[in-house]
Amino acid sequence: MTLFTGIAVYIIIWWVLLFVVLPLGVRSQHEDGDWQAGTDPGAPLVTNLRKKLLITSLLAAAVWLVVWAVITFQIIQAPRYDW
Numbered sequence: 001m002t003l004f005t006g007i008a009v010y011i012i013i014w015w016v017l018l019f020v021v022l023p024l025g026v027r028s029q030h031e032d033g034d035w036q037a038g039t040d041p042g043a044p045l046v047t048n049l050r051k052k053l054l055i056t057s058l059l060a061a062a063v064w065l066v067v068w069a070v071i072t073f074q075i076i077q078a079p080r081y082d083w
Helices: 003-021 049-072
Strands: none
Touching (some): 003 049
């Protein structure tokens, strides 16, 4: 895996995991009962975005390491066709 490919794979993994982590632990104004007039009742009270970005980055690094190991050590090999 080249450096460019490794960075591209990490970015793709990071974005996918970001969308997995974003909804975790979010409470809406409606659920909490603290609804502000003029806002959407489904709007989150606290997003904890920095914490979620850190968690996403760490998870993406772990998943990327697994992908790197599978590719580098050829743990899973693609079938070869002799046509």
